Amino acid sequence: xxxxxxxxxxxxxxxxxxxxxxxxxxxxxxxxxxxxxxxxxxxxxxxxxxxxxxxxxxxxxxx
Amino acid sequence: xxxxxxxxxxxxxxxxxxxxxxxxxxxxxxxxxxxxxxxxxxxxxxxxxxxxxxxxxxxxxxxxxxxxxxxxxxxxxxxxxxxxxxxxxxxxxxxxxxxxxxxxxxxxxxxxxxxxxxxxxxxxxxxxxxxxxxxxxxxxxxxxxxxxxxxxxxxxxxxxxxxxxxxxxxxxxxxxxxxxxxxxxxxxxxxxxxxxxxxxxxxxxxxxxxxxxxxxxxxxxxxxxxxxxxxxxxxxxxxxxxxxxxxxxxxxxxxxxxxxxxxxxxxxxxxxxxxxxxxxxxxxxxxxxxxxxxxxxxxxxxxxxxxxxxxxxxxxxxxxxxxxxxxxxxxxxxxxxxxxxxxxxxxxxxxxxxxxxxxxxxxxxxxxxxxxxxxxxxxxxxxxxxxxxxxxxxxxxxxxxxxxxxxxxxxxxxxxxxxxxxxxxxxxxxxxxxxxxxxxxxxxxxxxxxxxxxxxxxxxxxxxx
Amino acid sequence: xxxxxxxxxxxxxxxxxxxxxxxxxxxxxxxxxxxxxxxxxxxxxxxxxxxxxxxxxxxxxxxxxxxxxxxxxxxxxxxxxxxxxxxxxxxxxxxxxxxxxxxxxxxxxxxxxxxxxxxxxxxxxxxxxxxxxxxxxxxxxxxxxxxxxxxxxxxxxxxxxxxxxxxxxxxxxxxxxxxxxxxxxxxxxxxxxxxxxxxxxxxxxxxxxxxxxxxxxxxxxxxxxxxxxxxxxxxxxxxxxxxxxxxxxxxxxxxxxxxxxxxxxxxxxxxxxxxxxxxxxxxxxxxxxxxxxxxxxx
Ligand code: HEM
Ligand code: HEM
Numbered sequence: 159x160x161x162x163x164x165x166x167x168x169x170x171x172x173x174x175x176x177x178x179x180x181x182x183x184x185x186x187x188x189x190x191x192x193x194x195x196x197x198x199x200x201x202x203x204x205x206x207x208x209x210x211x212x213x214x215x216x217x218x219x220x221x
Numbered sequence: 222x223x224x225x226x227x228x229x230x231x232x233x234x235x236x237x238x239x240x241x242x243x244x245x246x247x248x249x250x251x252x253x254x255x256x257x258x259x260x261x262x263x264x265x266x267x268x269x270x271x272x273x274x275x276x277x278x279x280x281x282x283x284x285x286x287x288x289x290x291x292x293x294x295x296x297x298x299x300x301x302x303x304x305x306x307x308x309x310x311x312x313x314x315x316x317x318x319x320x321x322x323x324x325x326x327x328x329x330x331x332x333x334x335x336x337x338x339x340x341x342x343x344x345x346x347x348x349x350x351x352x353x354x355x356x357x358x359x360x361x362x363x364x365x366x367x368x369x370x371x372x373x374x375x376x377x378x379x380x381x382x383x384x385x386x387x388x389x390x391x392x393x394x395x396x397x398x399x400x401x402x403x404x405x406x407x408x409x410x411x412x413x414x415x416x417x418x419x420x421x422x423x424x425x426x427x428x429x430x431x432x433x434x435x436x437x438x439x440x441x442x443x444x445x446x447x448x449x450x451x452x453x454x455x456x457x458x459x460x461x462x463x464x465x466x467x468x469x470x471x472x473x474x475x476x477x478x479x480x481x482x483x484x485x486x487x488x489x490x491x492x493x494x495x496x497x498x499x500x501x502x503x504x505x506x507x508x509x510x511x512x513x514x515x516x517x518x519x520x521x522x523x524x525x526x527x528x529x530x531x532x533x534x535x536x537x538x539x540x541x542x543x544x545x546x547x548x549x550x551x552x553x554x555x556x557x558x559x560x561x562x563x564x565x566x567x568x569x570x571x572x573x574x575x576x577x578x579x580x581x582x583x584x585x586x587x588x589x590x591x592x593x594x595x596x597x598x599x600x601x602x603x604x605x606x607x608x609x610x611x612x613x614x615x616x617x618x619x620x621x622x623x624x625x626x627x628x629x630x631x632x633x634x635x636x637x638x639x640x641x642x643x644x645x646x647x648x649x650x651x652x653x654x655x656x657x658x659x660x661x662x663x664x665x666x667x668x669x670x671x672x673x674x675x676x677x678x679x680x681x682x683x684x685x686x
Numbered sequence: 687x688x689x690x691x692x693x694x695x696x697x698x699x700x701x702x703x704x705x706x707x708x709x710x711x712x713x714x715x716x717x718x719x720x721x722x723x724x725x726x727x728x729x730x731x732x733x734x735x736x737x738x739x740x741x742x743x744x745x746x747x748x749x750x751x752x753x754x755x756x757x758x759x760x761x762x763x764x765x766x767x768x769x770x771x772x773x774x775x776x777x778x779x780x781x782x783x784x785x786x787x788x789x790x791x792x793x794x795x796x797x798x799x800x801x802x803x804x805x806x807x808x809x810x811x812x813x814x815x816x817x818x819x820x821x822x823x824x825x826x827x828x829x830x831x832x833x834x835x836x837x838x839x840x841x842x843x844x845x846x847x848x849x850x851x852x853x854x855x856x857x858x859x860x861x862x863x864x865x866x867x868x869x870x871x872x873x874x875x876x877x878x879x880x881x882x883x884x885x886x887x888x889x890x891x892x893x894x895x896x897x898x899x900x901x902x903x904x905x906x907x908x909x910x911x912x913x914x915x916x917x918x919x920x921x922x923x924x925x926x927x928x929x930x931x932x933x934x935x936x937x938x939x940x941x942x943x944x945x946x947x948x949x950x951x952x953x954x955x956x957x958x959x960x961x962x963x964x965x966x967x968x969x970x971x972x973x974x975x976x977x978x979x980x981x982x983x984x
Contacts, residue, residue: 161306184505188463188498195491202487204548210483215759215770256820257789262815263822268821271748338781366695383702384696390706396713401843402836405742412776414723416784421714465702469709477809480723480773485713492709555754555788557894559929627762633767634965638796638911639791640816647818 223304228295229586231309235292235405235676236579240668242284242323247664249277251657256649267331272288275328275342281567282340282430283351284323290434291319291358296582297441301368303376309363315357322350334404340426341395345406345497348396348453357394359385366420374459380437383465387429395422413480421472432534433569437505438578439531443507446523446581456494460502467492467499474545477554493545500538507531518593522594526577526601533569534606537544539560552627557646558619561612568608568660576600581670583684586680592670600666606662611653618649727774730875732846733868735837735856737914740868742840743827743861746784746901750820754785755872765962768795768873790821798876801956803924804915805866813912854982887983890943891975894970904975907968911960920979925957928976929983945973 203208256262263269295312299305306312326343334344341386343351362381366374393408395418398406410418444451451457473481473489507528510516517524540562543549554558584591591597628636689699693732717723720736733741744750759770771794775780782860800808808815810825832852841848859861910922920928926935933940934953950960 178455180456180459181452181505181509182504184456184498188459189503189831191495191498195338197494199487199491201585202483203488204458204483210746211759217763219764256822258820260820265822265824265826269747272752275748288966333748335748336748336781337748337783337785352883363695363699372693374695379692379694379698379702382699383706386699387706388704389730390710399843401839405836405840407843408781410718411778411780412726412782413725413773414718415779415781416776417717418714419724419781421710430803449744460877462705465900466705470713471709473713475786476784478760479756480718480771480776482773484716488713493746551758551760554758555786559787560959626766627760629762630965632965634961635762635963639766640818640910643789643820644818 224309225299227309227574228299228305228312231306231312231316232296232582233294233311233586235288236671238323239285239292240671241684242288242572243278243664244275244668245327246280247657248282248286250274251654251661252657253277254650254654254657258647258654260351262430266333266500268499272331272333272335274620275335278325278340279326279342283326285575286571288323289321289579290384290430291315291354293438293575293578294358294362294384294434294584297377297437298381300363301375302365304365304368304370304656306361307364307368311357312361315354315361317623318350321355322354329404330496332404336396336398336406336408338395338408339423339676341392341419341422343396343402344404345396345398348392352389352393355385359389375441376443376451376454376461376550377437378434379461380440383430384433384437384460387425387433387469391422391425391429394418413482416476416479417473417481417485418476421469424472424475424617427566431566432468433573435571436536439503439507439527441575441682442523442578442581443510443527444683446527446577447511447517449510449513450515450629452506456502456506457630458507460499463502465552466498466549467496471496471545475551475590477540477545478552479548484591488548490545491579494542497538497542501535504531504535504538517616520631521598522601523553523577523580526580526588527572529601529605530561530570530574530577533573535567537570540565550622553619556619556622557615557649561619564615565608565612568604568611572664573604576604577633579671583674584678585673586679589674589678589681592673592677596666596670600663601668603659603663603666605663607656607658607663610656610659614649614652619647621645688824692718708816722773724777726773726775726777729782730775730777732778732844733871734846734853735841735848736832736859736867737865737871738840738844738846738868739832739837739856739859739861740864740866741779741783743865749793750783750785750789752785752789753809754788754792755782757792757794758802763792767792768799769876771873772876775873778844778846778983793869793872794834794906794943795873797870797872798954798956799923799958802866802870805869805955807914807924809862824862825866827862828854828860831881832856832859832861832864890941892942892973894967894972894974895942897974900971900974901978902970902975904973904978907972908975911964912972919982920976926959929980940979942973945976946947946970949973 200206202209242582252262252268253273255274266272273277326347331343332340335342336344337510340597341348362385362427366378366382366594397409399409399630400406408415440451443449471489473485474493477486477490513530518528526527544553544558544562580591622642622645625637625642630636691701706966733904737826750905757767758767764770809823809827811823812819812821813823818856834856836858838848840855912920915923915925916921916928917925926932931937931939933944934948946969948957949972950959950961964972
């Protein structure tokens, strides 16, 4: 006895919906975060922008 | 007994064991929550806060979490491959070994055998046991999938496969140590490097224990229990690959402003923020799936568990990335904000989704209905209230703590001593205990409901025989 | 999308492994082979057997669940705890003990902050110092013995040098001795920087001299911050008597400004610095209080 007692087939679900387009809001989020990531990486990488947390500290105590 | 029935006994065994360890962990959670405002509740040597806290995290992450993951993944794998497990006896052995390992783990942690790596506290002999557990699981899961009758692998299987691979790599590397005796070892890694390895592990323990296997459950049980197809298969594909890709880069967000090299921190922060996208891919998929028929929230009691679960996941995955940003980390790192974040994930997302999956599985195994939908609804509301109260009180405390630590007088000196800040946490910590009690009562309703369903199922099976 | 992938589990697993390994290699594996990950301060010393035993106890008791050991390079944090942590300080910690939660204060600069006597008294009963502290009592460690054979094995695994005399000495020590020895060495690889003093001390005379209530305000601060060490009314305890004419072991009176300085900057022998925690007015009120008590006893 190896019958499957689940009546609905999940695979059928898949076949039906594959055609759907990705939600536009989500796509904006996806690409937006990548762009932001590039910006942030450039701004806060010592070898690119020269920023380091130690320098930032010393500046904050100088005043 | 047919093959499926035998395997289902194993699935049930894992579920019952995980609930048992869950109860142990939650009671200890309540205990340590009291210790934080009433130190008299420390009972040395075995039951001081420093030792109990790791028993709490281990029995819940490994006992409740992984126990449920093993059992429910076996169930999902059988359903999706349309065949019983390839090695049913091995799976049964897996169950026994699992319980022995967790019991020994708890005892060894009470005894203070602790590597002090968060979520990898167990000493090396137990680590070997844990690796064996995962190897057995991997063998059974891969074997069953390879021998499947059905062609396409559904999303849930992807997440389970990714879980097995990632946990294997993470767990082995982070636990590499040189033993000095049976109960004591020293990590292979030292200083800054060990910090980097540990949090690469630590964050991905969250990623591949509290996220991917739970998503596997979500993607399987949501459509199954509501009868609604997942909104977009394409979205699941992109979300899956970008999630498993990005997760591994982010560990250093636990080490912001530590002596870890700046570039590793920055890279981690970048990928951490990016994680919002794949995480919300799943959230949106969940919402749109039920969005075709919101009535299900009222008409089908499990729907709200899944939707609230994924909502908490959504909140976690916005909160988490925000915490990684340097300015935010300055304020909330090391404070109670973090336990607030943690418990929204564990109590809201993980426990909620797992409980709902168990509500689905247990009656299915016995060919019966859940004992009481009313009790399930009470469970839902108590757990929801308890968890919200927990996280909200901890967020407030966390921000307050962070602000007090930073506050300065006009002349630049610090405004508050450490103790002046600490004292202000007490009312919130007391409220947290109340929140924990509410949550625990909710879980008792769950346990009662499940055990009555099992009893009903057994009676039914007896009358059929 | 390549639908084929989702039909072939082994191929799928291989692709997933590669995807998982990319981030792993870039952020975890590769850095392991760079110098930046293995720095060591020049004057950092390996732990002695006693100190290592203390560190083992620290790990066993899970002190890291309440205490961190890393000071971030942030202004107020450096004021509260001392010089920010340097990568090279942790070369002998396997693993690191930075922690992730500050239920109690950071301990990265605890070494030398207090006299040994303070630690013994504090571990025995933290609430005697701070009635509302939630730190558990650890006096029971006094009945714990150290095992030289085990410690020898631990020292060997860590590759720390040790002498036989050192080992022979261990049985005479308790676990509490070890823990205190460990406390006193944490963070001492970095030279103690002068605390970030807020505006240098401007006055030599107490600006509150004419204020009749100053000593009462000072008394309040004293009871909270100083009494645990200097005793009731400054009569002495772990710290010296404040009402006599002996200052830092030297006979003869000193100026108000000098007392201010001692309180603000602390000393090398166990008087903690308060400049970061108490504002000028509070420190001067303490000076007023000390003078007031002196007069009373004379
Ligand atoms: C009655 C329910 C619960 C209570 C009262 C409770 C209480 C606590 C307390 C007091 C802490 C220590 C926080 C600190 O050090 O500041 C903690 C930490 C933790 N708990 Fe719970 N807990 C509960 C449920 C859970 C559940 C269900 C899970 C997991 C499935 C969980 C996982 C964790 C984890 C992972 C941590 C470590 C957090 C960190 O390192 O920041 N807890 N819990
Ligand atoms: C995209 C998703 C997530 C991101 C980016 C994220 C990010 C973070 C960050 C940055 C921290 C460190 C906070 C600090 O110490 O300053 C943290 C802590 C934590 N998060 Fe998340 N989080 C996410 C989702 C989750 C989820 C779903 C859970 C589920 C339970 C979770 C559990 C935890 C735990 C247990 C800790 C505490 C670690 C410790 O210090 O012991 N997180 N998370």
